[in-house]
Amino acid sequence: MVARETTTATSRPQRRRVTLTHPDRLYWPEEGITKEGLADYHAAVWPRIAPFIVGRPLALLRCPTGITGPAFFQKHAWKGMSRHIVPVHDPRDKQGAPLIAIEDLDGLIGLVQSAALEIHPWGATAADWDHPDMITMDLDPGEGVDWAAVIEAAQEVRRRLEDAGLAAFVKTSGGKGLHVVAPLKPRAGWAAVRRFARAVAEGMAADSPDRYVSTIAKAKRRGRILIDWLRNQRGATAVAAYSPRARPGAAVSMPLAWEELGPEIGPAHFTVANAPTRLAATGDPWQDFRSAEVPLRA
Structure with missing residues:
Protein backbone atom coordinates (compact mmCIF):
# COMPACT_ATOMS: atom_id res chain seq x y z
CA MET A 1 0.00 0.00 0.00
CA VAL A 2 1.33 3.42 -0.94
CA ALA A 3 1.67 5.64 2.12
CA ARG A 4 0.42 9.20 2.38
CA GLU A 5 3.10 11.67 1.33
CA THR A 6 4.51 14.00 3.96
CA THR A 7 7.15 15.81 1.90
CA THR A 8 7.32 19.55 2.58
CA ALA A 9 8.73 22.50 0.72
CA THR A 10 11.78 22.42 3.00
CA SER A 11 12.69 18.82 2.15
CA ARG A 12 16.19 18.28 0.79
CA PRO A 13 16.06 18.20 -3.05
CA GLN A 14 16.52 14.74 -4.48
CA ARG A 15 18.76 13.82 -7.38
CA ARG A 16 17.49 12.23 -10.55
CA ARG A 17 18.49 8.59 -10.84
CA VAL A 18 16.29 7.35 -13.69
CA THR A 19 17.96 7.23 -17.11
CA LEU A 20 15.97 8.78 -19.92
CA THR A 21 15.90 7.39 -23.43
CA HIS A 22 15.79 9.99 -26.24
CA PRO A 23 16.34 12.87 -23.79
CA ASP A 24 16.42 15.38 -26.66
CA ARG A 25 12.90 14.53 -27.83
CA LEU A 26 10.94 17.76 -28.08
CA TYR A 27 7.80 17.73 -25.97
CA TRP A 28 6.97 21.44 -26.51
CA PRO A 29 8.57 22.26 -29.88
CA GLU A 30 7.82 26.00 -29.97
CA GLU A 31 9.31 26.46 -26.51
CA GLY A 32 12.23 24.11 -27.10
CA ILE A 33 11.38 22.01 -24.04
CA THR A 34 12.68 18.46 -24.32
CA LYS A 35 12.13 15.32 -22.31
CA GLU A 36 15.35 16.18 -20.44
CA GLY A 37 14.01 19.69 -19.80
CA LEU A 38 10.78 18.33 -18.36
CA ALA A 39 12.74 15.97 -16.10
CA ASP A 40 14.86 18.91 -14.91
CA TYR A 41 11.70 20.90 -14.17
CA HIS A 42 10.19 18.11 -12.10
CA ALA A 43 13.43 17.61 -10.17
CA ALA A 44 13.47 21.33 -9.39
CA VAL A 45 9.85 21.44 -8.15
CA TRP A 46 9.85 18.00 -6.54
CA PRO A 47 9.53 19.17 -2.90
CA ARG A 48 6.47 21.26 -3.88
CA ILE A 49 4.69 18.85 -6.21
CA ALA A 50 5.30 15.67 -4.16
CA PRO A 51 2.50 16.17 -1.58
CA PHE A 52 -0.05 16.45 -4.39
CA ILE A 53 0.93 13.42 -6.47
CA VAL A 54 2.71 10.84 -4.27
CA GLY A 55 0.59 8.02 -2.89
CA ARG A 56 -2.47 8.88 -5.01
CA PRO A 57 -4.11 7.12 -7.93
CA LEU A 58 -3.10 9.07 -11.02
CA ALA A 59 -4.43 9.74 -14.48
CA LEU A 60 -1.80 10.82 -17.01
CA LEU A 61 -2.03 12.69 -20.27
CA ARG A 62 0.64 11.01 -22.36
CA CYS A 63 2.02 12.56 -25.54
CA PRO A 64 4.68 10.18 -26.89
CA THR A 65 5.88 12.58 -29.59
CA GLY A 66 5.11 15.82 -27.78
CA ILE A 67 2.13 18.16 -27.80
CA THR A 68 1.87 18.22 -31.60
CA GLY A 69 1.32 14.47 -31.86
CA PRO A 70 -1.24 11.95 -30.60
CA ALA A 71 -2.26 12.18 -26.94
CA PHE A 72 -4.20 9.85 -24.67
CA PHE A 73 -5.19 9.52 -21.03
CA GLN A 74 -3.74 6.62 -19.07
CA LYS A 75 -5.02 5.58 -15.66
CA HIS A 76 -4.21 1.87 -15.59
CA ALA A 77 -0.86 0.14 -15.34
CA ARG A 92 -13.83 -1.66 -4.90
CA ASP A 93 -12.55 -3.20 -8.14
CA LYS A 94 -10.36 -6.08 -7.02
CA GLN A 95 -10.73 -7.94 -10.30
CA GLY A 96 -10.02 -4.90 -12.46
CA ALA A 97 -6.74 -3.75 -13.91
CA PRO A 98 -4.49 -1.96 -11.40
CA LEU A 99 -4.31 1.81 -11.38
CA ILE A 100 -1.02 3.69 -11.13
CA ALA A 101 0.78 5.71 -8.45
CA ILE A 102 4.28 6.87 -7.61
CA GLU A 103 6.25 6.87 -4.36
CA ASP A 104 9.25 9.10 -5.03
CA LEU A 105 11.15 11.27 -7.51
CA ASP A 106 12.22 8.17 -9.40
CA GLY A 107 8.56 7.46 -10.04
CA LEU A 108 7.98 11.00 -11.30
CA ILE A 109 10.91 10.77 -13.70
CA GLY A 110 9.51 7.42 -14.77
CA LEU A 111 6.36 9.30 -15.74
CA VAL A 112 8.48 11.73 -17.77
CA GLN A 113 10.12 8.79 -19.52
CA SER A 114 6.60 7.57 -20.34
CA ALA A 115 5.80 10.95 -21.94
CA ALA A 116 3.33 11.91 -19.21
CA LEU A 117 3.07 15.65 -19.78
CA GLU A 118 0.12 16.19 -17.42
CA ILE A 119 -0.51 14.56 -14.04
CA HIS A 120 -4.08 14.38 -12.71
CA PRO A 121 -4.38 12.84 -9.22
CA TRP A 122 -7.44 11.71 -7.34
CA GLY A 123 -8.62 13.87 -4.46
CA ALA A 124 -7.92 10.92 -2.14
CA THR A 125 -4.89 8.80 -1.37
CA ALA A 126 -4.28 5.12 -2.03
CA ALA A 127 -4.11 4.73 1.75
CA PRO A 141 -14.64 30.65 -18.26
CA GLY A 142 -16.79 30.47 -21.37
CA GLU A 143 -16.24 32.52 -24.49
CA GLY A 144 -16.26 36.25 -23.85
CA VAL A 145 -15.44 36.12 -20.12
CA ASP A 146 -12.57 38.35 -19.02
CA TRP A 147 -9.93 37.46 -16.47
CA ALA A 148 -11.21 39.90 -13.87
CA ALA A 149 -14.52 38.01 -13.77
CA VAL A 150 -12.68 34.73 -13.15
CA ILE A 151 -10.84 36.32 -10.22
CA GLU A 152 -14.17 37.56 -8.81
CA ALA A 153 -15.57 34.04 -9.13
CA ALA A 154 -12.59 32.61 -7.24
CA GLN A 155 -13.11 35.12 -4.45
CA GLU A 156 -16.78 34.15 -4.27
CA VAL A 157 -15.90 30.45 -4.01
CA ARG A 158 -13.40 31.35 -1.31
CA ARG A 159 -16.07 33.17 0.72
CA ARG A 160 -18.47 30.26 0.47
CA LEU A 161 -15.85 27.72 1.49
CA GLU A 162 -14.75 29.85 4.43
CA ASP A 163 -18.37 30.35 5.48
CA ALA A 164 -18.53 26.55 5.68
CA GLY A 165 -15.49 26.50 7.97
CA LEU A 166 -12.98 25.45 5.32
CA ALA A 167 -9.69 27.02 4.26
CA ALA A 168 -9.42 28.03 0.60
CA PHE A 169 -6.31 28.04 -1.59
CA VAL A 170 -6.06 29.17 -5.21
CA LYS A 171 -3.96 28.13 -8.20
CA THR A 172 -3.93 28.75 -11.91
CA SER A 173 -5.20 25.84 -13.93
CA GLY A 174 -2.54 26.25 -16.58
CA GLY A 175 -5.45 26.55 -19.02
CA LYS A 176 -8.03 29.33 -19.02
CA GLY A 177 -9.19 29.46 -15.43
CA LEU A 178 -8.49 29.01 -11.75
CA HIS A 179 -8.85 26.21 -9.22
CA VAL A 180 -9.95 26.90 -5.66
CA VAL A 181 -8.93 24.02 -3.41
CA ALA A 182 -9.89 23.27 0.20
CA PRO A 183 -7.87 20.74 2.25
CA LEU A 184 -9.93 18.23 4.24
CA LYS A 185 -9.32 15.84 7.04
CA PRO A 186 -10.26 12.60 5.26
CA ARG A 187 -13.37 11.71 7.23
CA ALA A 188 -16.38 12.47 5.02
CA GLY A 189 -17.09 10.07 2.17
CA TRP A 190 -17.28 10.91 -1.50
CA ALA A 191 -21.05 11.31 -1.51
CA ALA A 192 -20.97 14.00 1.17
CA VAL A 193 -18.10 15.87 -0.48
CA ARG A 194 -19.83 15.69 -3.86
CA ARG A 195 -23.07 17.06 -2.41
CA PHE A 196 -21.23 19.93 -0.76
CA ALA A 197 -19.31 20.89 -3.91
CA SER A 214 -23.06 24.72 -12.78
CA THR A 215 -23.81 22.46 -15.77
CA ILE A 216 -21.35 21.34 -18.40
CA ALA A 217 -23.60 22.12 -21.42
CA LYS A 218 -21.60 24.45 -23.66
CA ALA A 219 -24.72 26.13 -25.01
CA LYS A 220 -25.25 27.74 -21.60
CA ARG A 221 -21.66 28.79 -21.00
CA ARG A 222 -21.11 31.68 -23.43
CA GLY A 223 -20.34 34.77 -21.37
CA ARG A 224 -20.49 32.77 -18.12
CA ILE A 225 -18.13 30.83 -15.89
CA LEU A 226 -18.67 27.14 -15.29
CA PRO A 244 2.60 21.22 -16.70
CA ARG A 245 -0.15 21.33 -19.33
CA ALA A 246 0.24 19.70 -22.74
CA ARG A 247 -0.55 22.93 -24.61
CA PRO A 248 1.42 25.57 -26.48
CA GLY A 249 3.29 27.75 -23.99
CA ALA A 250 4.05 24.91 -21.54
CA ALA A 251 2.04 26.56 -18.76
CA VAL A 252 1.89 24.94 -15.32
CA SER A 253 -0.85 24.88 -12.70
CA MET A 254 0.71 27.28 -10.20
CA PRO A 255 -0.32 27.80 -6.56
CA LEU A 256 -0.77 31.48 -5.72
CA ALA A 257 -1.29 33.64 -2.68
CA TRP A 258 -4.72 35.28 -2.78
CA GLU A 259 -3.14 38.74 -2.90
CA GLU A 260 -1.29 37.77 -6.09
CA LEU A 261 -4.53 37.49 -8.06
CA GLY A 262 -4.64 40.35 -10.52
CA PRO A 263 -4.39 41.32 -14.19
CA GLU A 264 -0.60 40.91 -14.24
CA ILE A 265 -0.82 37.15 -13.61
CA GLY A 266 -3.03 35.42 -16.15
CA PRO A 267 -4.08 31.78 -16.22
CA ALA A 268 -1.04 30.66 -18.21
CA HIS A 269 1.50 33.10 -16.76
CA PHE A 270 3.71 30.48 -15.13
CA THR A 271 5.45 27.95 -17.33
CA VAL A 272 7.93 25.10 -17.23
CA ALA A 273 10.57 27.71 -18.11
CA ASN A 274 9.84 30.35 -15.46
CA ALA A 275 8.24 28.40 -12.59
CA PRO A 276 11.50 27.21 -10.96
CA THR A 277 12.74 30.83 -10.83
CA ARG A 278 9.54 31.91 -9.12
CA LEU A 279 9.76 29.09 -6.58
CA ALA A 280 13.39 29.87 -5.80
CA ALA A 281 12.61 33.55 -5.26
CA THR A 282 9.39 33.33 -3.24
CA GLY A 283 8.00 31.41 -0.32
CA ASP A 284 5.46 28.67 -0.80
CA PRO A 285 1.97 30.25 -0.85
CA TRP A 286 0.52 26.82 -0.04
CA GLN A 287 2.92 25.98 2.79
CA ASP A 288 0.00 25.83 5.25
CA PHE A 289 -2.18 23.68 2.98
CA ARG A 290 -2.11 20.50 5.05
CA SER A 291 -2.05 22.21 8.43
CA ALA A 292 -5.28 23.99 7.42
CA GLU A 293 -7.26 20.78 6.82
CA VAL A 294 -10.47 20.32 8.82
CA PRO A 295 -13.31 17.81 8.57
CA LEU A 296 -16.21 18.66 6.28
CA ARG A 297 -19.14 19.60 8.51
CA ALA A 298 -22.45 17.92 7.89
Missing part, protein backbone atom coordinates in the same frame (compact mmCIF):
# COMPACT_ATOMS: atom_id res chain seq x y z
CA TRP A 78 0.56 -0.90 -18.70
CA LYS A 79 3.03 -3.44 -19.97
CA GLY A 80 6.57 -2.12 -20.00
CA MET A 81 6.00 0.82 -17.69
CA SER A 82 8.88 1.97 -15.50
CA ARG A 83 9.51 -0.17 -12.45
CA HIS A 84 9.35 3.04 -10.42
CA ILE A 85 5.67 3.47 -11.27
CA VAL A 86 3.60 1.54 -8.75
CA PRO A 87 0.46 -0.49 -9.59
CA VAL A 88 -2.28 0.04 -7.00
CA HIS A 89 -5.54 -1.87 -6.72
CA ASP A 90 -8.83 -0.12 -6.12
CA PRO A 91 -10.43 -2.03 -3.22
CA ASP A 128 -7.75 5.85 2.08
CA TRP A 129 -9.57 5.60 -1.24
CA ASP A 130 -13.02 6.47 0.06
CA HIS A 131 -12.34 9.60 2.11
CA PRO A 132 -11.15 12.57 0.04
CA ASP A 133 -8.63 14.95 1.55
CA MET A 134 -9.39 17.93 -0.67
CA ILE A 135 -12.16 19.68 -2.57
CA THR A 136 -11.37 21.18 -5.97
CA MET A 137 -13.64 23.78 -7.58
CA ASP A 138 -12.63 24.37 -11.20
CA LEU A 139 -13.57 27.79 -12.60
CA ASP A 140 -13.76 27.45 -16.37
CA ARG A 198 -22.48 20.70 -5.98
CA ALA A 199 -24.33 22.92 -3.49
CA VAL A 200 -21.59 25.56 -3.72
CA ALA A 201 -21.70 25.57 -7.52
CA GLU A 202 -25.48 25.55 -7.76
CA GLY A 203 -25.74 28.26 -5.12
CA MET A 204 -23.50 30.55 -7.14
CA ALA A 205 -25.39 29.80 -10.34
CA ALA A 206 -28.73 30.46 -8.64
CA ASP A 207 -27.57 33.72 -7.07
CA SER A 208 -25.88 35.08 -10.23
CA PRO A 209 -27.33 33.24 -13.26
CA ASP A 210 -25.97 35.87 -15.61
CA ARG A 211 -22.41 35.14 -14.44
CA TYR A 212 -22.22 31.48 -13.46
CA VAL A 213 -23.45 28.06 -14.53
CA ILE A 227 -18.29 26.29 -11.61
CA ASP A 228 -17.20 22.71 -12.22
CA TRP A 229 -17.88 20.62 -9.10
CA LEU A 230 -17.59 17.25 -10.83
CA ARG A 231 -13.93 16.84 -9.83
CA ASN A 232 -15.21 15.86 -6.41
CA GLN A 233 -16.39 12.31 -6.94
CA ARG A 234 -14.78 8.94 -6.68
CA GLY A 235 -12.44 8.28 -9.60
CA ALA A 236 -12.49 11.86 -10.85
CA THR A 237 -9.23 13.78 -11.12
CA ALA A 238 -7.95 17.35 -11.44
CA VAL A 239 -4.60 18.55 -12.71
CA ALA A 240 -2.04 18.61 -9.92
CA ALA A 241 -0.50 21.74 -8.49
CA TYR A 242 2.77 22.36 -10.39
CA SER A 243 1.86 19.95 -13.20
Whole structure:
Protein backbone atom coordinates (compact mmCIF):
# COMPACT_ATOMS: atom_id res chain seq x y z
CA MET A 1 0.00 0.00 0.00
CA VAL A 2 1.33 3.42 -0.94
CA ALA A 3 1.67 5.64 2.12
CA ARG A 4 0.42 9.20 2.38
CA GLU A 5 3.10 11.67 1.33
CA THR A 6 4.51 14.00 3.96
CA THR A 7 7.15 15.81 1.90
CA THR A 8 7.32 19.55 2.58
CA ALA A 9 8.73 22.50 0.72
CA THR A 10 11.78 22.42 3.00
CA SER A 11 12.69 18.82 2.15
CA ARG A 12 16.19 18.28 0.79
CA PRO A 13 16.06 18.20 -3.05
CA GLN A 14 16.52 14.74 -4.48
CA ARG A 15 18.76 13.82 -7.38
CA ARG A 16 17.49 12.23 -10.55
CA ARG A 17 18.49 8.59 -10.84
CA VAL A 18 16.29 7.35 -13.69
CA THR A 19 17.96 7.23 -17.11
CA LEU A 20 15.97 8.78 -19.92
CA THR A 21 15.90 7.39 -23.43
CA HIS A 22 15.79 9.99 -26.24
CA PRO A 23 16.34 12.87 -23.79
CA ASP A 24 16.42 15.38 -26.66
CA ARG A 25 12.90 14.53 -27.83
CA LEU A 26 10.94 17.76 -28.08
CA TYR A 27 7.80 17.73 -25.97
CA TRP A 28 6.97 21.44 -26.51
CA PRO A 29 8.57 22.26 -29.88
CA GLU A 30 7.82 26.00 -29.97
CA GLU A 31 9.31 26.46 -26.51
CA GLY A 32 12.23 24.11 -27.10
CA ILE A 33 11.38 22.01 -24.04
CA THR A 34 12.68 18.46 -24.32
CA LYS A 35 12.13 15.32 -22.31
CA GLU A 36 15.35 16.18 -20.44
CA GLY A 37 14.01 19.69 -19.80
CA LEU A 38 10.78 18.33 -18.36
CA ALA A 39 12.74 15.97 -16.10
CA ASP A 40 14.86 18.91 -14.91
CA TYR A 41 11.70 20.90 -14.17
CA HIS A 42 10.19 18.11 -12.10
CA ALA A 43 13.43 17.61 -10.17
CA ALA A 44 13.47 21.33 -9.39
CA VAL A 45 9.85 21.44 -8.15
CA TRP A 46 9.85 18.00 -6.54
CA PRO A 47 9.53 19.17 -2.90
CA ARG A 48 6.47 21.26 -3.88
CA ILE A 49 4.69 18.85 -6.21
CA ALA A 50 5.30 15.67 -4.16
CA PRO A 51 2.50 16.17 -1.58
CA PHE A 52 -0.05 16.45 -4.39
CA ILE A 53 0.93 13.42 -6.47
CA VAL A 54 2.71 10.84 -4.27
CA GLY A 55 0.59 8.02 -2.89
CA ARG A 56 -2.47 8.88 -5.01
CA PRO A 57 -4.11 7.12 -7.93
CA LEU A 58 -3.10 9.07 -11.02
CA ALA A 59 -4.43 9.74 -14.48
CA LEU A 60 -1.80 10.82 -17.01
CA LEU A 61 -2.03 12.69 -20.27
CA ARG A 62 0.64 11.01 -22.36
CA CYS A 63 2.02 12.56 -25.54
CA PRO A 64 4.68 10.18 -26.89
CA THR A 65 5.88 12.58 -29.59
CA GLY A 66 5.11 15.82 -27.78
CA ILE A 67 2.13 18.16 -27.80
CA THR A 68 1.87 18.22 -31.60
CA GLY A 69 1.32 14.47 -31.86
CA PRO A 70 -1.24 11.95 -30.60
CA ALA A 71 -2.26 12.18 -26.94
CA PHE A 72 -4.20 9.85 -24.67
CA PHE A 73 -5.19 9.52 -21.03
CA GLN A 74 -3.74 6.62 -19.07
CA LYS A 75 -5.02 5.58 -15.66
CA HIS A 76 -4.21 1.87 -15.59
CA ALA A 77 -0.86 0.14 -15.34
CA TRP A 78 0.56 -0.90 -18.70
CA LYS A 79 3.03 -3.44 -19.97
CA GLY A 80 6.57 -2.12 -20.00
CA MET A 81 6.00 0.82 -17.69
CA SER A 82 8.88 1.97 -15.50
CA ARG A 83 9.51 -0.17 -12.45
CA HIS A 84 9.35 3.04 -10.42
CA ILE A 85 5.67 3.47 -11.27
CA VAL A 86 3.60 1.54 -8.75
CA PRO A 87 0.46 -0.49 -9.59
CA VAL A 88 -2.28 0.04 -7.00
CA HIS A 89 -5.54 -1.87 -6.72
CA ASP A 90 -8.83 -0.12 -6.12
CA PRO A 91 -10.43 -2.03 -3.22
CA ARG A 92 -13.83 -1.66 -4.90
CA ASP A 93 -12.55 -3.20 -8.14
CA LYS A 94 -10.36 -6.08 -7.02
CA GLN A 95 -10.73 -7.94 -10.30
CA GLY A 96 -10.02 -4.90 -12.46
CA ALA A 97 -6.74 -3.75 -13.91
CA PRO A 98 -4.49 -1.96 -11.40
CA LEU A 99 -4.31 1.81 -11.38
CA ILE A 100 -1.02 3.69 -11.13
CA ALA A 101 0.78 5.71 -8.45
CA ILE A 102 4.28 6.87 -7.61
CA GLU A 103 6.25 6.87 -4.36
CA ASP A 104 9.25 9.10 -5.03
CA LEU A 105 11.15 11.27 -7.51
CA ASP A 106 12.22 8.17 -9.40
CA GLY A 107 8.56 7.46 -10.04
CA LEU A 108 7.98 11.00 -11.30
CA ILE A 109 10.91 10.77 -13.70
CA GLY A 110 9.51 7.42 -14.77
CA LEU A 111 6.36 9.30 -15.74
CA VAL A 112 8.48 11.73 -17.77
CA GLN A 113 10.12 8.79 -19.52
CA SER A 114 6.60 7.57 -20.34
CA ALA A 115 5.80 10.95 -21.94
CA ALA A 116 3.33 11.91 -19.21
CA LEU A 117 3.07 15.65 -19.78
CA GLU A 118 0.12 16.19 -17.42
CA ILE A 119 -0.51 14.56 -14.04
CA HIS A 120 -4.08 14.38 -12.71
CA PRO A 121 -4.38 12.84 -9.22
CA TRP A 122 -7.44 11.71 -7.34
CA GLY A 123 -8.62 13.87 -4.46
CA ALA A 124 -7.92 10.92 -2.14
CA THR A 125 -4.89 8.80 -1.37
CA ALA A 126 -4.28 5.12 -2.03
CA ALA A 127 -4.11 4.73 1.75
CA ASP A 128 -7.75 5.85 2.08
CA TRP A 129 -9.57 5.60 -1.24
CA ASP A 130 -13.02 6.47 0.06
CA HIS A 131 -12.34 9.60 2.11
CA PRO A 132 -11.15 12.57 0.04
CA ASP A 133 -8.63 14.95 1.55
CA MET A 134 -9.39 17.93 -0.67
CA ILE A 135 -12.16 19.68 -2.57
CA THR A 136 -11.37 21.18 -5.97
CA MET A 137 -13.64 23.78 -7.58
CA ASP A 138 -12.63 24.37 -11.20
CA LEU A 139 -13.57 27.79 -12.60
CA ASP A 140 -13.76 27.45 -16.37
CA PRO A 141 -14.64 30.65 -18.26
CA GLY A 142 -16.79 30.47 -21.37
CA GLU A 143 -16.24 32.52 -24.49
CA GLY A 144 -16.26 36.25 -23.85
CA VAL A 145 -15.44 36.12 -20.12
CA ASP A 146 -12.57 38.35 -19.02
CA TRP A 147 -9.93 37.46 -16.47
CA ALA A 148 -11.21 39.90 -13.87
CA ALA A 149 -14.52 38.01 -13.77
CA VAL A 150 -12.68 34.73 -13.15
CA ILE A 151 -10.84 36.32 -10.22
CA GLU A 152 -14.17 37.56 -8.81
CA ALA A 153 -15.57 34.04 -9.13
CA ALA A 154 -12.59 32.61 -7.24
CA GLN A 155 -13.11 35.12 -4.45
CA GLU A 156 -16.78 34.15 -4.27
CA VAL A 157 -15.90 30.45 -4.01
CA ARG A 158 -13.40 31.35 -1.31
CA ARG A 159 -16.07 33.17 0.72
CA ARG A 160 -18.47 30.26 0.47
CA LEU A 161 -15.85 27.72 1.49
CA GLU A 162 -14.75 29.85 4.43
CA ASP A 163 -18.37 30.35 5.48
CA ALA A 164 -18.53 26.55 5.68
CA GLY A 165 -15.49 26.50 7.97
CA LEU A 166 -12.98 25.45 5.32
CA ALA A 167 -9.69 27.02 4.26
CA ALA A 168 -9.42 28.03 0.60
CA PHE A 169 -6.31 28.04 -1.59
CA VAL A 170 -6.06 29.17 -5.21
CA LYS A 171 -3.96 28.13 -8.20
CA THR A 172 -3.93 28.75 -11.91
CA SER A 173 -5.20 25.84 -13.93
CA GLY A 174 -2.54 26.25 -16.58
CA GLY A 175 -5.45 26.55 -19.02
CA LYS A 176 -8.03 29.33 -19.02
CA GLY A 177 -9.19 29.46 -15.43
CA LEU A 178 -8.49 29.01 -11.75
CA HIS A 179 -8.85 26.21 -9.22
CA VAL A 180 -9.95 26.90 -5.66
CA VAL A 181 -8.93 24.02 -3.41
CA ALA A 182 -9.89 23.27 0.20
CA PRO A 183 -7.87 20.74 2.25
CA LEU A 184 -9.93 18.23 4.24
CA LYS A 185 -9.32 15.84 7.04
CA PRO A 186 -10.26 12.60 5.26
CA ARG A 187 -13.37 11.71 7.23
CA ALA A 188 -16.38 12.47 5.02
CA GLY A 189 -17.09 10.07 2.17
CA TRP A 190 -17.28 10.91 -1.50
CA ALA A 191 -21.05 11.31 -1.51
CA ALA A 192 -20.97 14.00 1.17
CA VAL A 193 -18.10 15.87 -0.48
CA ARG A 194 -19.83 15.69 -3.86
CA ARG A 195 -23.07 17.06 -2.41
CA PHE A 196 -21.23 19.93 -0.76
CA ALA A 197 -19.31 20.89 -3.91
CA ARG A 198 -22.48 20.70 -5.98
CA ALA A 199 -24.33 22.92 -3.49
CA VAL A 200 -21.59 25.56 -3.72
CA ALA A 201 -21.70 25.57 -7.52
CA GLU A 202 -25.48 25.55 -7.76
CA GLY A 203 -25.74 28.26 -5.12
CA MET A 204 -23.50 30.55 -7.14
CA ALA A 205 -25.39 29.80 -10.34
CA ALA A 206 -28.73 30.46 -8.64
CA ASP A 207 -27.57 33.72 -7.07
CA SER A 208 -25.88 35.08 -10.23
CA PRO A 209 -27.33 33.24 -13.26
CA ASP A 210 -25.97 35.87 -15.61
CA ARG A 211 -22.41 35.14 -14.44
CA TYR A 212 -22.22 31.48 -13.46
CA VAL A 213 -23.45 28.06 -14.53
CA SER A 214 -23.06 24.72 -12.78
CA THR A 215 -23.81 22.46 -15.77
CA ILE A 216 -21.35 21.34 -18.40
CA ALA A 217 -23.60 22.12 -21.42
CA LYS A 218 -21.60 24.45 -23.66
CA ALA A 219 -24.72 26.13 -25.01
CA LYS A 220 -25.25 27.74 -21.60
CA ARG A 221 -21.66 28.79 -21.00
CA ARG A 222 -21.11 31.68 -23.43
CA GLY A 223 -20.34 34.77 -21.37
CA ARG A 224 -20.49 32.77 -18.12
CA ILE A 225 -18.13 30.83 -15.89
CA LEU A 226 -18.67 27.14 -15.29
CA ILE A 227 -18.29 26.29 -11.61
CA ASP A 228 -17.20 22.71 -12.22
CA TRP A 229 -17.88 20.62 -9.10
CA LEU A 230 -17.59 17.25 -10.83
CA ARG A 231 -13.93 16.84 -9.83
CA ASN A 232 -15.21 15.86 -6.41
CA GLN A 233 -16.39 12.31 -6.94
CA ARG A 234 -14.78 8.94 -6.68
CA GLY A 235 -12.44 8.28 -9.60
CA ALA A 236 -12.49 11.86 -10.85
CA THR A 237 -9.23 13.78 -11.12
CA ALA A 238 -7.95 17.35 -11.44
CA VAL A 239 -4.60 18.55 -12.71
CA ALA A 240 -2.04 18.61 -9.92
CA ALA A 241 -0.50 21.74 -8.49
CA TYR A 242 2.77 22.36 -10.39
CA SER A 243 1.86 19.95 -13.20
CA PRO A 244 2.60 21.22 -16.70
CA ARG A 245 -0.15 21.33 -19.33
CA ALA A 246 0.24 19.70 -22.74
CA ARG A 247 -0.55 22.93 -24.61
CA PRO A 248 1.42 25.57 -26.48
CA GLY A 249 3.29 27.75 -23.99
CA ALA A 250 4.05 24.91 -21.54
CA ALA A 251 2.04 26.56 -18.76
CA VAL A 252 1.89 24.94 -15.32
CA SER A 253 -0.85 24.88 -12.70
CA MET A 254 0.71 27.28 -10.20
CA PRO A 255 -0.32 27.80 -6.56
CA LEU A 256 -0.77 31.48 -5.72
CA ALA A 257 -1.29 33.64 -2.68
CA TRP A 258 -4.72 35.28 -2.78
CA GLU A 259 -3.14 38.74 -2.90
CA GLU A 260 -1.29 37.77 -6.09
CA LEU A 261 -4.53 37.49 -8.06
CA GLY A 262 -4.64 40.35 -10.52
CA PRO A 263 -4.39 41.32 -14.19
CA GLU A 264 -0.60 40.91 -14.24
CA ILE A 265 -0.82 37.15 -13.61
CA GLY A 266 -3.03 35.42 -16.15
CA PRO A 267 -4.08 31.78 -16.22
CA ALA A 268 -1.04 30.66 -18.21
CA HIS A 269 1.50 33.10 -16.76
CA PHE A 270 3.71 30.48 -15.13
CA THR A 271 5.45 27.95 -17.33
CA VAL A 272 7.93 25.10 -17.23
CA ALA A 273 10.57 27.71 -18.11
CA ASN A 274 9.84 30.35 -15.46
CA ALA A 275 8.24 28.40 -12.59
CA PRO A 276 11.50 27.21 -10.96
CA THR A 277 12.74 30.83 -10.83
CA ARG A 278 9.54 31.91 -9.12
CA LEU A 279 9.76 29.09 -6.58
CA ALA A 280 13.39 29.87 -5.80
CA ALA A 281 12.61 33.55 -5.26
CA THR A 282 9.39 33.33 -3.24
CA GLY A 283 8.00 31.41 -0.32
CA ASP A 284 5.46 28.67 -0.80
CA PRO A 285 1.97 30.25 -0.85
CA TRP A 286 0.52 26.82 -0.04
CA GLN A 287 2.92 25.98 2.79
CA ASP A 288 0.00 25.83 5.25
CA PHE A 289 -2.18 23.68 2.98
CA ARG A 290 -2.11 20.50 5.05
CA SER A 291 -2.05 22.21 8.43
CA ALA A 292 -5.28 23.99 7.42
CA GLU A 293 -7.26 20.78 6.82
CA VAL A 294 -10.47 20.32 8.82
CA PRO A 295 -13.31 17.81 8.57
CA LEU A 296 -16.21 18.66 6.28
CA ARG A 297 -19.14 19.60 8.51
CA ALA A 298 -22.45 17.92 7.89
